[in-house]
Amino acid sequence: MEERIKHLANLHGLDLDDREKAMLEALQKELHIDDPQELLNMLVRQAYYRTSVSCPRCGHLAQQTDDTEALCRDCLSPLRLIEGMWQTVGYDNL
Numbered sequence: 001m002e003e004r005i006k007h008l009a010n011l012h013g014l015d016l017d018d019r020e021k022a023m024l025e026a027l028q029k030e031l032h033i034d035d036p037q038e039l040l041n042m043l044v045r046q047a048y049y050r051t052s053v054s055c056p057r058c059g060h061l062a063q064q065t066d067d068t069e070a071l072c073r074d075c076l077s078p079l080r081l082i083e084g085m086w087q088t089v090g091y092d093n094l
Contacts, residue, residue, distance in 0.1 A: 057088050
């Protein structure tokens, strides 16, 4: 399994140390994922969604326009980061 992860890391230009490779192997085993590529795809998606802005009104992804403002791609609600939480605001409040 370690050779497959090394090959995949080299293929994608990833520079993983032994500890990071061991982490990937442990995750792959724990999640019962046979293909290392599938594991990396899942981790990338998870990281993307973890850092994305979700619209509190409809739950879809919002496009961040600056540090404290975003616009929902689906329902077009304007959002503002207020006290650490994304909230919908009226167009007149932007």
